[in-house]
Amino acid sequence: MKPFLSLENLNKQFGQFAALNDISMTIEKGEFICFLGPSGCGKTTLLRMIAGLESCEQGQIWQNGANITHLPPEKRDFGIVFQSYALFPNLTVFENIAIGLRQQRASKVAIEQQVNHWLETIGLPEIGDKFPGQLSGGQQQRVALARALILSPGLLLLDEPLSALDAKVRIHLRETIRTLQKQLGITTIMVTHDQEEAMAMADRIVVMNHGVVEQIGTPQAIYQQPASRFVAGFIGVMNFLDLAGGKKGGKKGQPHIIGVRPEDIHLTASAAGSADSLQIPVRIERTEFQGPLLRVECQLIDCSSTLRADIPIHQVTTANLTPGTETCVWIEHRRMQHFRQEEAV
Amino acid sequence: MSAISQTASFLPWLRGGREQRLRASRDQWLLRLTAAFIILYLGITLVGPLLSMLLQSVVDTQGNYVGLKNFYQYLGTRSLRQSFLNTMAVGGLVTGIVLILAFTFAYGLTRTCLPAKGLFKVLGMLPILAPSMLPAISLIYLFGNQGVIRELLFDNSVYGLPGIVIGLVFWTFPHAVLMLTTALGNADARLYEAARVLKLSPLQTFFTVTLPSAKYGLISTASVIFTLAVTDFGVAKVVGGQYSVLATDMFKQVVGQQNFTMGAVTSVLLLLPAIIAFAVDAFMQRRQVSLFSSRSVIYKPKPHQTRDALFLLLCAVIALPIVVIIGMAIYGSLVTFWPWNMALGLNSYNFATFNPQGWAPYLNSLKMAGVAAALGSLLVLISAYVVEKQPQGSWVKPVIQGMAMIPMAVPGLVLGLGYIFFFNNPDNPLAGLYGTLTILVLSTVAHYYTVGHLTAVTTLKKVPPDIEAVAASLKIPHHKVFWRVTLPVSLPALLDIAIYLFVNALTTTSAAVFLYVPDTMLASIAVLNMEDAGFHGPASAMGVLILLTAATVKLLWMGVGQNLLRRTQGWR
Incomplete structure (x- = not known):
């Protein structure tokens, strides 16, 4: 079966600046995709191109079997939610949600019924008569979501929908969005710069940087097998060790860099060697209490690199972690990621 | 060749671009057509006349190119x-005096707990509602040869520099107060708290916090006041005596001697200081760093007995001449025949006795101001909308925006002369407009375009930026969003612009003085003509009538308008 949405070799140029460089991907029906990357990486531009809000200079966009590359937005099939909510400020919540149906000349009864249904769905049945300005940010974004979904579009586009909200509201609303999306089975693309949000919500994440796709994969794959040093550093915390100088575990030949997650570093008092792990003597620099774990910063004794290790809190009592203490860490070889040297920033 | 390549680069824009661009929707077509209309409109009513005027200044009376010979x-x-030199002296003096007075006044209004603030605000705004001839006429009543308090001048004549400066200070004062209250109003209370914690004295605080944050406001104000002062014509015409300034020179050359070439040369010289003032301001604005952000807390003055009493005194001293000047004009208009028959009556308001057009100029003014306000405000809003909705990198945006800023630096007289050259040209298909009320409407809207444009742009920036995108996803056409959302949301600003245009259209003489014919004479021109004919009372009466009309419209707006807004803007 053909994919629901496919992007083929998209390019976008703003003057001299290449905003997007040869972007290709396919998205299946019902998938929840996150475009993730630092600001300026082109993720919002890509979303706007899918919506038809930015022109597409090269490449093609196919949706549901049709070439939509050059269609204006109103000829496409999508609903959209912005960070700024973009509710019509002078219309009531009811009218905001109803306006799409009114344009379709739906009957009064149908409009009434549909809007009330959606107000129920977003958990705000009482607010139809209020104006957007009288609602909290989270409430406004729910209304924007209902407005985007009421015409049952085939594709839902979310442009940083949670970024303007408080932490608690954000977590609550992301659950709402995810539940609703699964219920409706609607193909959804969300742009975000928050990796935690992307990991929690997405079926697949598209990691972008400088207008290029760095990696596409499930949250787990992206965390555990980052395809590049950028992805490794952007998602979660990663220690980078330059062990090219003939150290154990280093691949021979090309100089390269090793990446290790803090939770994969273990402390040990003795320097007992093992075939499937690498041992490094370190000095404890600093510790930081983080609730379920203790973050230990240590300095490698024979070079200037530092390491961050996360030690589960109930394993801490046994070890001597006073700053200045010299000890050893060990890392299993299978937990190490290898990156080419020239990717170093 | 260049024309061909220009057309070639223009065509893709019309067609919707190269193959790769998005296919243009009906919305985009509408936006393009509107943009084309606005550019054409501003080209005809603003750029065309200015270019003809510039062209005229470098040709001789036979129309041959002579370079800078005329200059x-x-x-x-x-x-x-x-x-x-006289003009520069007037500009410098007026700017200096107004800055000191208006800064004190604005400081009193924003930074003290002065009693009767509302009254002072109203008094400070009053002069803006009168044509600039009114204070000049009033000065003649006060200090002229038959003046009631001419002894105060110790045998000096009010005619000449003193009269011009006093009249212009009076007339430009509200502009400065408006700008400086805005500049002083947005103070960050946190900075003042920090100054207190650092134990700075009030004087040190003034120089380290207050003045720096108002610096750019002061520069802008100075530039605006200087431009107004050097380009005004009404005050110098009435009370200038033998003291000649560029504006009156130009009037004499054009109306008196019919020497249009020299008129054009004077225009360019008049344009220069205004452009320099404008450029200085624009340059300084670019360097401005806002000390006030969304995180700032607005400074609210606390009562302080000595300071408040001092400012009550200062503001009263500043406001008193305003009351006296306006009061004198009203009184003068009611006196039957100054100074021989001091009986009060409405004799001077029987305009038919003094002027063949009678009351017609007043009605013309109302009609012209009404149309200018209605059409102008809508046009300004639509053009600001077109500018805001242009896609990134579009050349339309800088072109319209640039044209919209031109009137700021162009004196009305200069624009008016440009209109003569442009519309009185038999080759111009629009020559039929010459001598109609329409051309007065066009010149007024063009002359006051900038402030309206800036207001409209500021308002449109407050409308959520993505609503067009949302509308497209809901298949709602943009023009529907404009009528349903953008226009209602911008309504207060639209009405503000309309009132601004109305009041200015009533009081302006500068562009109109070259463009009226007897049938389309405006009230402000009638003031000028009756004054010129020696009818001070009737001139004063017409001036007072303009003032009262403008004040009534303002009051109506404050009462009815606000009430209307309360009903339509419930969502705010």
Whole structure:
């Protein structure tokens, strides 16, 4: 079966600046995709191109079997939610949600019924008569979501929908969005710069940087097998060790860099060697209490690199972690990621 | 060749671009057509006349190109050179005096707990509602040869520099107060708290916190006041006596001697200081760093007995002359025949006795101001909308925006002369407009375009930026969003712009003085003509009538308008 949405070799140029460089991907029906990357990486531009809000200079966009590359937005099939909510400020919540149906000349009864249904769905049945300005940010974004979904579009586009909200509201609303999306089975693309949000919500994440796709994969794959040093550093915390100088575990030949997650570093008092792990003597620099774990910063004794290790809190009592203490860490070889040297920033 | 390549680069824009661009929707077509209309409109009513005027200044009376010869000739004439120096002197004096007075006044309004603030605000705004001839006429009643308090001048004549400066200070004062209250109003209370914690004295605080944050406001104000002062014509015409300035020179050359070429040369000289002031302001604005952000807390003055009493005194001293000047004009208009028959009556308001057009100029003014306000405000809003909705990198945006900023630096007289050259040209298909009320509407809207445009742009920036995108996803056409959302949301600003245009259209003489014919004479021109004919009372009466009309419209707006807004803007 053909994919629901496919992007083929998209390019976008703003003057001299290449905003997007040869972007290709396919998205299946019902998938929840996150475009993730630092600001300026082109993720919002890509979303706007899918919506038809930015022109597409090269490449093609196919949706549901049709070439939509050059269609204006109103000829496409999508609903959209912005960070700024973009509710019509002078219309009531009811009218905001109803306006799409009114344009379709739906009957009064149908409009009434549909809007009330959606107000129920977003958990705000009482607010139809209020104006957007009288609602909290989270409430406004729910209304924007209902407005985007009421015409049952085939594709839902979310442009940083949670970024303007408080932490608690954000977590609550992301659950709402995810539940609703699964219920409706609607193909959804969300742009975000928050990796935690992307990991929690997405079926697949598209990691972008400088207008290029760095990696596409499930949250787990992206965390555990980052395809590049950028992805490794952007998602979660990663220690980078330059062990090219003939150290154990280093691949021979090309100089390269090793990446290790803090939770994969273990402390040990003795320097007992093992075939499937690498041992490094370190000095404890600093510790930081983080609730379920203790973050230990240590300095490698024979070079200037530092390491961050996360030690589960109930394993801490046994070890001597006073700053200045010299000890050893060990890392299993299978937990190490290898990156080419020239990717170093 | 260049014309061909220009057309070639223009065509893709019309067609919707190269193959790769998005296919243009009906919305985009509408936006393009509107943009084309706005550019054409501003081209005809603003750029065309200005270019014809510039062209006229470098040709001789036969129409041959003579380069800068006219300018050499002009600067070679001693009396004309003197006018230029006189004008600069007037500009400098008025700017200096107004800045000091208006800063004190604005400081009192924003930074003290002065009693009767509302009254002072109203008094400070009053002069803006009168044509600039009114204070000049009033000054003649007060200090002229038959003046009631001419002894205060110790045998000095009010005619000349003193009269011009006092009249212009009065007339430009509200502009400065408006700008400086805005500049002083947005103070960050946190900075003042920090100054207190650092134990700075009130004077140190003033120089380290207050003045720096108002610096750019002061520069802008100075630039605006200077431009107004050097380009005004009404005050100098009435009370200038033998003291010649560029504006009156130009009037004499064009209306008196029909020497249009020299008129054009004077125009360019008049344009220069205004453009320099404008450029200085624009340059300084670019360097401005806002000390006030969304995280700032607005400064609210706390009562302080000595300071408040001091400012009550200062503001009263500043406001008193305003009351006296306006009061004198009203009184003068009610006196039957100054100074021989001091009986009060409405004799002077029987305009038919003094002027063949009778009350017609007043009605013309109302009609012209009404149309200018209605059409102008809508046009300004639509053009600001077109500018805001242009895609990134579009050349349309800088073109319209640039044209919209031009009127700020162009004196009304200069624009009016440009209109003569442009519309009185038999080759121009629009020549039929010459001598109609329409051309007065066009010139007024063009002359006051900038402030309206800036207001409209500021308002449109407050409308959520993505609503068009949302509308497209809901298949709602943009023009529907404009009528349903953008227009209602911008309604208060639209009405503000309309009132601004209305009041200015009532009081302006500058562009109109070259463009009226007897049938389309405006009230402000009638003031000028009756004053010129020696009818001070009737001139004063017409001036007072303009003032009262403008004040009534303002009051109506404050009462009815606000009430209307309360009903339609419930969502705010």
